[in-house]
Every structure is written in structure tokens, then in C-alpha cells.
Amino acid sequence: MKVAVLGFGTVGVGVYEMLGKANGLEQGPVLVRPGKKDAPFKVTSIEEIVNDPTVGAVAEVMGGVEPAYSYAAAALQAGKHFVTSNKALVAAKGPELDAIAREKGVAFLFSAACGGGVPFLHNLALARESDSIRSLGGILNGTTNYMLDAMQRLHLDYGDVLKDAQRLGYAEADPTADVSGLDALRKIMLACAVAYGVLPTDGLLHEGIESVTAADVAHFQSRGYTCRLIASGGKSDDGVYAYVEPVLLRDGAAECSVLQNFNMARYEGACAGSIVLIGQGAGRWPTASAVLRDLSGILRGEREMFPAALRRGEVDNSAARHSYYVRLPAELAGELPAASAELDGDVCRMITEPMAVSQMHFAAAELRGRGAEVFFAAVRE
Amino acid sequence: MKVAVLGFGTVGVGVYEMLGKANGLEQGPVLVRPGKKDAPFKVTSIEEIVNDPTVGAVAEVMGGVEPAYSYAAAALQAGKHFVTSNKALVAAKGPELDAIAREKGVAFLFSAACGGGVPFLHNLALARESDSIRSLGGILNGTTNYMLDAMQRLHLDYGDVLKDAQRLGYAEADPTADVSGLDALRKIMLACAVAYGVLPTDGLLHEGIESVTAADVAHFQSRGYTCRLIASGGKSDDGVYAYVEPVLLRDGAAECSVLQNFNMARYEGACAGSIVLIGQGAGRWPTASAVLRDLSGILRGEREMFPAALRRGEVDNSAARHSYYVRLPAELAGELPAASAELDGDVCRMITEPMAVSQMHFAAAELRGRGAEVFFAAVRE
Numbered sequence: 001m002k003v004a005v006l007g008f009g010t011v012g013v014g015v016y017e018m019l020g021k022a023n024g025l026e027q028g029p030v031l032v033r034p035g036k037k038d039a040p041f042k043v044t045s046i047e048e049i050v051n052d053p054t055v056g057a058v059a060e061v062m063g064g065v066e067p068a069y070s071y072a073a074a075a076l077q078a079g080k081h082f083v084t085s086n087k088a089l090v091a092a093k094g095p096e097l098d099a100i101a102r103e104k105g106v107a108f109l110f111s112a113a114c115g116g117g118v119p120f121l122h123n124l125a126l127a128r129e130s131d132s133i134r135s136l137g138g139i140l141n142g143t144t145n146y147m148l149d150a151m152q153r154l155h156l157d158y159g160d161v162l163k164d165a166q167r168l169g170y171a172e173a174d175p176t177a178d179v180s181g182l183d184a185l186r187k188i189m190l191a192c193a194v195a196y197g198v199l200p201t202d203g204l205l206h207e208g209i210e211s212v213t214a215a216d217v218a219h220f221q222s223r224g225y226t227c228r229l230i231a232s233g234g235k236s237d238d239g240v241y242a243y244v245e246p247v248l249l250r251d252g253a254a255e256c257s258v259l260q261n262f263n264m265a266r267y268e269g270a271c272a273g274s275i276v277l278i279g280q281g282a283g284r285w286p287t288a289s290a291v292l293r294d295l296s297g298i299l300r301g302e303r304e305m306f307p308a309a310l311r312r313g314e315v316d317n318s319a320a321r322h323s324y325y326v327r328l329p330a331e332l333a334g335e336l337p338a339a340s341a342e343l344d345g346d347v348c349r350m351i352t353e354p355m356a357v358s359q360m361h362f363a364a365a366e367l368r369g370r371g372a373e374v375f376f377a378a379v380r381e
Numbered sequence: 382m383k384v385a386v387l388g389f390g391t392v393g394v395g396v397y398e399m400l401g402k403a404n405g406l407e408q409g410p411v412l413v414r415p416g417k418k419d420a421p422f423k424v425t426s427i428e429e430i431v432n433d434p435t436v437g438a439v440a441e442v443m444g445g446v447e448p449a450y451s452y453a454a455a456a457l458q459a460g461k462h463f464v465t466s467n468k469a470l471v472a473a474k475g476p477e478l479d480a481i482a483r484e485k486g487v488a489f490l491f492s493a494a495c496g497g498g499v500p501f502l503h504n505l506a507l508a509r510e511s512d513s514i515r516s517l518g519g520i521l522n523g524t525t526n527y528m529l530d531a532m533q534r535l536h537l538d539y540g541d542v543l544k545d546a547q548r549l550g551y552a553e554a555d556p557t558a559d560v561s562g563l564d565a566l567r568k569i570m571l572a573c574a575v576a577y578g579v580l581p582t583d584g585l586l587h588e589g590i591e592s593v594t595a596a597d598v599a600h601f602q603s604r605g606y607t608c609r610l611i612a613s614g615g616k617s618d619d620g621v622y623a624y625v626e627p628v629l630l631r632d633g634a635a636e637c638s639v640l641q642n643f644n645m646a647r648y649e650g651a652c653a654g655s656i657v658l659i660g661q662g663a664g665r666w667p668t669a670s671a672v673l674r675d676l677s678g679i680l681r682g683e684r685e686m687f688p689a690a691l692r693r694g695e696v697d698n699s700a701a702r703h704s705y706y707v708r709l710p711a712e713l714a715g716e717l718p719a720a721s722a723e724l725d726g727d728v729c730r731m732i733t734e735p736m737a738v739s740q741m742h743f744a745a746a747e748l749r750g751r752g753a754e755v756f757f758a759a760v761r762e
Contacts, residue, residue: 301682
């Protein structure tokens with residue numbers, strides 16, 4: 001099967017090279033921007049791909065919702081299988097693309113959009129057919145895991161680890177999507193859609209690591225905790241729950257052995273029990289390998305990652321409750337239900353009574369609206 | 382698709398129940414022994430299943446090579462998909478069954494035979510199509526992991542943890558296959574066959590945990606090591622390497638967080654990097670969930686787990702070398718190349734110079750032939 005590639009950046013180069021060696025797959029044309037055409041296999045117009053009858057599948061690794069969506073829709077309408085690593089595209093337009101793919105009887109797969117090289121969505125899609133998925137989530141952003149790990153093991157400041165991550169290519173020049181938790185949130189949205197047939201939209205909560213300090217990390221560490229940015233999802237009565245927040249884990253928990261920019265995805269099946277998958281969450285070769293696995297899956301007959309009748313739905317996070325570690329200005333300590341608290345100069349570090357996730361996220365937003373510096377993380381005993 | 386089940390023991394009951402709830406699958410007849418027929422859905426002759434045109438697939442969970450092989454061959458010849466959890470069957474007769482399945486255009490899948498609920502072989506089969514699998518292995522036997530974990534965390538003797546494991550249903554009345562490493566060896570044979578198209582036969586090495594003592598475990602633990610029974614496999618120049626032996630891992634290694642009867646399978650892809658999968662390796666529901674995942678895979682178009690042109694081949698373990706921890710009678714300490722050694726009464730505990738795996742396994746066999754009590758474990762720094 002000849003595969004066209006949309007985009008020839010870090011991942012696109014990897015996909016193109018892997019296509020040259022994979023069983024049953026073949027390098028097709030590569031779409032680049034007009035000024036970037038410097039080789040015969042490159043084309044500059046999507047029509048050259050969509051109208052090429054020798055192209056059986058299209059792999060999109062450009063990123064962004066447009067023009068990726070228009071290209072994807074055109075490829076599927078033309079009866080070509082479509083595979084993507086683009087989580088923004090699938091989170092925004094997954095239901096529309098899935099509908100076209102089903103109508104045309106072609107594949108729409110996107111393993112690489114969640115977990116990079118970790119084969120999470122593929123396994124989730126298979127497991128949900130016979131097992132009831134009770135919950136899912138994990139460490140789904142490698143950039144922030146690299147940063148938290150370096151802060152803890154090398155005792156570095158947030159600003160320094162961010163610069164290191166950018167220098168190593170783990171963080172973008174604008175790191176907002178990673179460090180705010182938005183990237184992990186998009187991934188847990190996709191996982192919920194695959195597992196439950198509900199693509200969550202409104203009501204999502206995400207807290208990142210932008211406000212963590214070296215002093216916070218030293219504080220956790222001295223008490224036997226490791227901080228990780230964790231995405232959590234599952235089935236609630238009326239729909240799904242899905243949120244992202246920093247979590248403090250007891251040393252020895254499996255998440256603590258996930259170092260550097262690795263990802264760890266997990267699901268809990270009623271029958272299978274807890275299934276954990278660990279691997280590189282980003283980078284040229286891990287992400288390209290996930291795109292290639294989807295393409296090999298198409299050759300083996302795989303067509304759908306989303307279940308039939310996928311719908312968009314509101315998130316219901318009301319049942320999720322945790323105790324939180326919160327660092328906030330000492331004069332605001334009375335605003336939260338503290339179970340224990342200690343003063344450290346003009347800041348207070350507290351452990352709260354168990355609180356609804358939404359209550360904690362809203363309280364932090366409100367305090368920040370008043371100019372306060374706040375960091376919080378759920379405590380998992 | 383209606384699925385017949387061969388065997389109605391621990392796993393068979395689980396498979397039958399899950400079939401009642403899975404998408405696109407349906408409960409078919411269950412084969413039991415003549416004296417065990419106590420319900421209308423049970424049959425006592427394989428012909429009733431093979432000749433039933435409404436049965437689309439057969440799931441075998443009886444164990445043992447015969448009559449499982451005759452039943453499997455008959456089902457495949459009759460054009461029915463065949464799924465099994467039976468590692469002894471696939472290790473002994475995998476190539477023959479694969480050939481019949483390919484000739485008839487039906488599926489032959491056996492995820493549940495390696496890793497229980499952990500989706501190892503399925504992912505390996507997909508990954509090898511586009512990536513080069515450098516090595517594979519892990520903790521593939523839950524019984525011995527439960528025992529080693531209990532010895533380390535609860536400071537129990539080997540005999541006591543074995544009794545506990547039997548009481549909990551983790552170990553058989555005759556635990557030899559588990560504690561000798563043979564069960565893990567069969568699983569790494571299957572993984573090598575899936576990844577490399579070579580089912581290793583002669584030249585396999587396996588050391589179990591039968592000779593470990595509470596004193597050994599206390600010794601490792603005081604030096605910051607955790608012992609796990611690890612299966613190792615990979616590609617060598619002329620074929621594959623595959624062996625099973627206890628390994629001492631530095632505390633903090635990912636294997637150390639694999640507790641109780643969990644399994645941890647991993648592979649290293651040239652592009653994907655290290656992919657680790659953790660879950661329950663045995664038990665009714667985890668194993669049944671793996672059988673059901675294979676059946677759902679058939680509905681999605683999956684047919685083969687082994688690559689085409691599977692062959693049997695000799696193992697070449699000559700390139701693998703490690704330092705070993707060895708405990709042996711003090712008077713025999715001179716028989717091995719010690720890097721360091723300490724006397725503890727009439728036993729010697731040594732760390733050897735790096736040695737070929739085969740040299741260590743053969744030396745231990747030779748010393749035991751002379752009546753010596755010997756325990757050894759590779760040291761991974």
C-alpha cells in the first residue's frame with residue numbers, strides 16, 4: 001500500500017524513512033509547502049495526493065486543525081485510509097472524520113495522537129469491545145515529565161529545566177500547551193472517546209505545572225513524595241469525567257519510576273484489571289513508529305479506533321475528590337479547608353481535607369484572579 | 382460470531398461469561414469431559430463443535446499438547462478461527478497450526494499464552510511489521526514474581542511463600558513448571574517466534590528460583606538489590622537468543638515496582654524504543670480478557686500472530702554475558718571466576734567476573750551434579 005505523507009518536519013521525515021522498510025507499505029508523495037519542494041517525491045498541492053489513484057493511505061503529521069482537517073476530509077472522501085498523529089485535529093474534528101471514514105469504508109486511526117510510541121489507543125479500542133473500562137489515564141505528556149523529573153533529581157529551578165527541555169527538543173519555543181496541561185487534556189479526551197464513545201467537550205479541568213517551584217519539589221521530596229502530571233478519565237453516571245492535574249505519589253508507586261520524557265498510560269478493565277503501558281511519548285522515531293503501527297494495522301484489517309455512534313458530551317467531574325497539597329500566600333490560608341498547614345515565611349503549605357476536583361480548580365483560579373501565587377497537587381496515598 | 386469453548390475450568394468459565402457480554406460475539410457450545418456434562422450448552426465430543434456450521438471460532442483453554450492439538454487442527458481444517466491460551470500447545474505445535482490456518486484463511490491467535498492479561502504478543506506482532514525488534518522479555522511468570530516479592534517484602538522462606546502461592550491459586554499443586562523457569566521459557570519462545578519468525582528449540586537455558594533462600598534475599602536486599610525472574614530474548618547473528626534466569630536489579634529499576642503476581646513484558650524497537658507493558662499475568666479474568674481481545678481482533682480483521690515462513694531454529698546464547706551473584710559451598714568457590722567473594726559460615730557468596738550465560742548455567746548444573754547447593758542470579762547494574 002502506497003502511503004502519502006502530509007508534512008515533512010521531525011515526525012514526517014521519520015514516517016517517510018520507516019515506510020521505506022516496512023512490510024507491505026511503500027513511500028508515496030510527501031506534501032510540503034510551496035517553497036519547500038526540493039526533491040521529486042515532494043508535492044505542493046493536496047490535489048496531487050487526493051487524485052493519485054496509486055495512493056492507498058494518507059499519513060498526516062503537520063499538526064493544527066486547518067488545513068489538516070480539509071486535507072483529511074478530502075483524502076477520506078477520495079476513499080483513502082487516513083492516519084494522523086495530530087491530537088488537536090482529532091479532538092476538534094474526530095467525530096466528523098470518523099463519520100466520513102465509516103461512510104467510505106476506509107480506516108481512520110490516530111494512535112500517535114495519544115502517548116506517542118506507547119500503543120495506548122489501539123489497545124484501548126480492542127479492550128473496550130469485550131471488557132468494561134473502569135478508568136484510564138496516566139502520564140501523557142513527556143515534556144512536563146522530563147521537567148518534573150529533572151527538578152526532583154537534579155534540584156533545578158522551573159526556568160532552568162524549561163530551558164533544558166527546549167534545548168533538547170522536548171519543549172516547543174512556546175511551551176504553553178505542554179506546561180498548562182492542555183496537551184495531556186486533549187489526549188485524555190481522545191482516550192475517553194475511544195473507550196466510552198463520548199468525546200468530552202465542556203466542563204474539562206486542567207492544571208499544569210507552570211507554578212511549581214524548586215521549594216515545592218524539595219518539600220514533597222523530603223516527605224517521600226514524587227510529583228507527576230497525571231491525566232485522569234473514566235465513566236460517570238451521565239457521561240465521562242476527565243481532568244489533568246499534578247499529583248503527589250508515594251515513592252515506590254509505579255509512576256515514580258517513569259523518568260525523563262517517558263509516558264505511562266494505563267486503563268483498568270473490569271476483567272483485565274490494571275494494564276499499564278510505558279514508552280517514549282514523543283520524538284521523531286517513537287511517534288513515527290506509532291503512525292507505522294496504525295498503517296500496519298490497516299493491512300491487518302483494522303479500520304476504526306472510535307466506537308460507532310461517537311458523540312460529543314459534557315464532562316461530569318463532580319464525583320472525583322482528593323486531598324490536595326496547596327502552596328499559597330499565608331494570608332489566604334483560611335480560604336481552603338486545611339487538614340494540616342505549615343507556614344514558610346509568607347507562604348503557607350497545607351494539605352486540605354478531601355475536596356471535589358472542580359472545587360480545588362475553581363478555588364485556585366479565583367485566588368489567582370486576585371493576584372495570588374498558588375500551586376496545588378492532588379495527594380495520592 | 383458464535384464461539385465454542387474447549388475446557389470449562391478456571392479460564393473457560395471466564396471466557397464463556399465474557400462472551401455473553403462482548404460486542405459481536407456469542408456464546409457457543411462448551412466442550413467438557415463426558416462425566417462433566419450438566420447443562421444443555423455443554424457437549425462432550427469435539428465433532429459436535431467441528432461439524433456445527435453456526436460455530437465461527439473455537440477458543441481452547443484446556444492446556445496440554447494432546448488432545449488440544451488434535452482438536453485445534455480439526456477446528457482449523459473445518460474453517461473455524463482458533464484462539465488459545467495454551468503455551469505448551471503453541472510452543473510444541475505452533476508452526477503446524479499456523480500452516481493450517483493460513484491454508485484455510487482463518488485466524489490462529491494466542492495472546493493469552495504469554496503474559497496473561499498483558500497484551501504482549503499482539504503488540505509485538507504489529508510492531509515487527511515496521512520496526513526492528515532489538516530485544517524482548519521481562520517478568521513473564523506471575524507465580525515466581527509473587528514468591529520473590531513476598532520473600533523480599535515479608536521476609537518469608539521459600540517453602541512458606543510456595544504454600545501461600547498454592548493456597549491463593551497462584552501456584553499449581555505441582556509447581557515445577559513455574560518455579561523452574563520452564564513456563565517463562567515457553568513464553569519467551571513464543572515471543573521470539575512472533576518477533577523474529579524463529580521458534581527456538583534446542584539450546585534453550587532456564588534457571589528458576591527453586592534454590593533461593595531467605596538468606597540470599599536478605600543479602601541482596603541489604604545491598605540495594607531486588608531479585609526478579611527475567612526472561613530474555615533477542616536476535617543474534619544466526620538466529621535468536623532466549624534464556625530465563627533470576628536477575629538482581631538495583632532498587633528503583635522499573636522491574637522492582639512489579640509486585641505480587643503481576644507480569645511485565647517489554648520490547649525494544651529500533652524506532653519505538655523501549656515499550657513496557659504491565660498487568661496481571663494469570664487468573665480467570667485477566668486470561669479470559671486476553672482470549673476475548675483476540676476474538677475481538679478477529680472481528681476487526683486480525684488473522685496471524687506468527688509471521689509468514691515461521692521456522693524452528695536453534696538458540697544461540699553465546700553472545701550474552703553478565704556478572705553473576707553466586708551462592709555455593711565455600712570449598713567450591715575456586716571453581717568460578719570471582720570478582721569479589723565473602724564467606725558466610727560454610728557458604729561463599731560471590732560476584733563473578735562477566736561470564737557467558739551458558740557458561741554460568743552449565744557450571745551450576747555441573748556443581749549440582751556433584752551434590753552442591755547453588756543459587757545464582759545475573760547482576761544488572
